[in-house]
Amino acid sequence: MITKSQILCIFYFLLAVFLADQLVGSVSRKLYFTQKTGQSACLNYSLQKCKTDILIFGNSRAQHHYDTRVLSDCLKMSCYNAGIDGGHSILLPYSQIKVMTKRHLPKIIILEFRPSSVEYKEGAYDRLSILLPYYSKFPELRPIIQLRSPSEKIKLLSAIYPFNSDIINLLWFNTNSARKKDIAGYIPFVGQVMKINKLAKQSQITAQHQIATYSSVDTNMIIALQNIIRICKEKNISLFIFNSPSFHEFNEKSLPSPEARLALEIINRNKVNYVDFSFDSRFIGQFQWFKDMSHLNEKGASIYSQIIGELIKKKYSEILAFKRQR
Amino acid sequence: MAFIPVYLLILGFTIIIDYFAGIWLEKTQGKERKYFLIASLIANIGVLAVFKYYNFLNTNLSELLSSIGYINQIPNLSIILPIGLSFHTFQAMSYTIEVYRGNQKAERNFGIYSLYVMFYPQLVAGPIERPQNLIHQFYEKHYFEYARVVEGLKLMLWGLFMKLVIADRLAIYVNAVYNNADQHSGKTLALATVFFAFQIYCDFAGYSNIAIGAAKVMGFKLMTNFNRPYFSRSISEFWKRWHISLSTWFRDYLYISLGGNRVKVQRIYLNLFLVFVISGLWHGANWTYIIWGAINGFYLVFAIFTEKWRKKLNHVIFLDRAPHFHNYLQIGITFILACFAWIFFRANNVNDALMIVEHIFSFQGSIYIEDYQQLIYGFAGIGFLLFIEIMREYNIHSALPFVTNHRYKEVLAYTVLVILIMTVGVFDGGQFIYFQF
Numbered sequence: 001m002i003t004k005s006q007i008l009c010i011f012y013f014l015l016a017v018f019l020a021d022q023l024v025g026s027v028s029r030k031l032y033f034t035q036k037t038g039q040s041a042c043l044n045y046s047l048q049k050c051k052t053d054i055l056i057f058g059n060s061r062a063q064h065h066y067d068t069r070v071l072s073d074c075l076k077m078s079c080y081n082a083g084i085d086g087g088h089s090i091l092l093p094y095s096q097i098k099v100m101t102k103r104h105l106p107k108i109i110i111l112e113f114r115p116s117s118v119e120y121k122e123g124a125y126d127r128l129s130i131l132l133p134y135y136s137k138f139p140e141l142r143p144i145i146q147l148r149s150p151s152e153k154i155k156l157l158s159a160i161y162p163f164n165s166d167i168i169n170l171l172w173f174n175t176n177s178a179r180k181k182d183i184a185g186y187i188p189f190v191g192q193v194m195k196i197n198k199l200a201k202q203s204q205i206t207a208q209h210q211i212a213t214y215s216s217v218d219t220n221m222i223i224a225l226q227n228i229i230r231i232c233k234e235k236n237i238s239l240f241i242f243n244s245p246s247f248h249e250f251n252e253k254s255l256p257s258p259e260a261r262l263a264l265e266i267i268n269r270n271k272v273n274y275v276d277f278s279f280d281s282r283f284i285g286q287f288q289w290f291k292d293m294s295h296l297n298e299k300g301a302s303i304y305s306q307i308i309g310e311l312i313k314k315k316y317s318e319i320l321a322f323k324r325q326r
Numbered sequence: 327m328a329f330i331p332v333y334l335l336i337l338g339f340t341i342i343i344d345y346f347a348g349i350w351l352e353k354t355q356g357k358e359r360k361y362f363l364i365a366s367l368i369a370n371i372g373v374l375a376v377f378k379y380y381n382f383l384n385t386n387l388s389e390l391l392s393s394i395g396y397i398n399q400i401p402n403l404s405i406i407l408p409i410g411l412s413f414h415t416f417q418a419m420s421y422t423i424e425v426y427r428g429n430q431k432a433e434r435n436f437g438i439y440s441l442y443v444m445f446y447p448q449l450v451a452g453p454i455e456r457p458q459n460l461i462h463q464f465y466e467k468h469y470f471e472y473a474r475v476v477e478g479l480k481l482m483l484w485g486l487f488m489k490l491v492i493a494d495r496l497a498i499y500v501n502a503v504y505n506n507a508d509q510h511s512g513k514t515l516a517l518a519t520v521f522f523a524f525q526i527y528c529d530f531a532g533y534s535n536i537a538i539g540a541a542k543v544m545g546f547k548l549m550t551n552f553n554r555p556y557f558s559r560s561i562s563e564f565w566k567r568w569h570i571s572l573s574t575w576f577r578d579y580l581y582i583s584l585g586g587n588r589v590k591v592q593r594i595y596l597n598l599f600l601v602f603v604i605s606g607l608w609h610g611a612n613w614t615y616i617i618w619g620a621i622n623g624f625y626l627v628f629a630i631f632t633e634k635w636r637k638k639l640n641h642v643i644f645l646d647r648a649p650h651f652h653n654y655l656q657i658g659i660t661f662i663l664a665c666f667a668w669i670f671f672r673a674n675n676v677n678d679a680l681m682i683v684e685h686i687f688s689f690q691g692s693i694y695i696e697d698y699q700q701l702i703y704g705f706a707g708i709g710f711l712l713f714i715e716i717m718r719e720y721n722i723h724s725a726l727p728f729v730t731n732h733r734y735k736e737v738l739a740y741t742v743l744v745i746l747i748m749t750v751g752v753f754d755g756g757q758f759i760y761f762q763f
Binding site: 002003005006009012013016017020021024123126129155158160161163164165166167168169172193292293 | 472506509698699702703733734737738740741742744745748749750751752753754
């Protein structure tokens, strides 16, 4: 049997947990929306305030590869980089585009996209956690956030949950400046890729082979890609999709997977401007332009931004001329 | 991880074989008993061999044959390793061996025997229970007992803390470094290796606490699986405190069967080494695990071989006159030795492991810090764990982290634990490492 004091003890425990959750949760919420720098401050700015002509979306390769200064200079338009570190799924750019285009229509959207990112990957939905603080603010994000797990609604009953693992950053970015300051969302990478030795190369090839063996298409990613294209068409925004350079010591390009081919088919069918720089000969083996295997450093990003700036300039003037003719 | 219903047949197959093997072992005498035992062991090991080791052996055979100019025509099987296969196979084997040895009566109730193999708190990652400890508990009546239920829940909460706040947090750094080992400095590799030592401990001991706690809530007592292993003063002691249910399994059923300590000293060395190599292989069909086992086997053999000399040396350098310092030194050395072995356990392959070993002692370059926040959480988690473990090791001697006579202080302590889990726990951290075994 349970005694009265035992029932009281359980009650006090549950009450203490509830009160502590509400207290820590509301302090975190307050701190979240007052951050001055950092990833969340950039996301907050891009979702609620940004009104530039060019918007860049994608993962860390978007954030670190598209130099907003170079693109602004080249295209004579204002530019903001809304790329999110670790955002490997296209669901994040889709969520951002969905919210932002309700408030402001940019002239150009640049999407950093690897066709292979439509393959099913465990953990691809994890980074959607960055949207959790906006669950109540933007109802249009709810179905996307709920893709994280079937129990997401229940987890969101906790006031702390949307700010899970963020407490140090919330304090840091409210009181201090960020370690890596952004330039209109763009964060340059400093440093250079290390030369890889033979053993490491062998294990990388093995790992790549293993990844390639077990993949299937993630229909949510395909739908997100289609929706991005649809929104841009409906709202008359010029969409440019790029797969930016990766570090390859040698040109060992293999055929795209069936899933990646499906994504490319959608892009081609919709006549979207798409350029794949992932095996661009200008970047292959250029140690001095890469921070690591997947990311350009500041120098590489500047060169790459210049290349795509020129490309967009040419294409965009053609688009404008075509529109004027019509 | 996926649920494949047809894989339940594997479990069903071993349960049926071992259930009948147990009864026949009890009924028969002489050589016939031995045959039944061997048949049961072959069935269990056979299932493991097919699902866990076939592709590994076949791939290695192909490589061996191709090096001498032949092509292996036998294809690999496209099968997924059922989770926890090694655990329930070993638990089933311990039943037939104990019946054979006369320490356990054959279980006539098929439902009870099935429950022994499939008891859900410990089905996928142990502790690997002995029939003498578990089967009789299924016959006992279990009543609701507030204190026991609360103790079980507290243990589960502490297990969750170890898993979500420490193990999964450290995993973020460890994975970032070990999955791109060639891109990191010696210092970074050393830090990631120390992190991994705590990650795997908190991951597995965390799971064990959850399993033991869940069983306790229902009124069942499972064996202790971890006893603060990083406070061990030798590798031999480490293995008495780490994954105790597996270590004792190998001791009781393999090491003793090979002759134990009753054979010549050279044979003891060989047996110890062999047992640890097999223990490595039990963890996974990969050369990294085999080498990890071999390193631990070597440590033990080396420790026995040099025991007299080390005692003399301690006397010469006055270590035996400073017992506290000597203790801490031994704990430090044991931890470093364990960490060195963990490199092979965690590395993606042998090439990576060798490269890490090559770089780790260079101490060149800076420490990789992608996100200060992760490191702060990681160090804070380890600090908190060590504080609790030191208290438990030298002071309170309890399975639970917070023990006090004041009820509301305990309520406060566990409230803080829940809030810490919610605030800094990693909720996307994936599965327990030992589920793969």
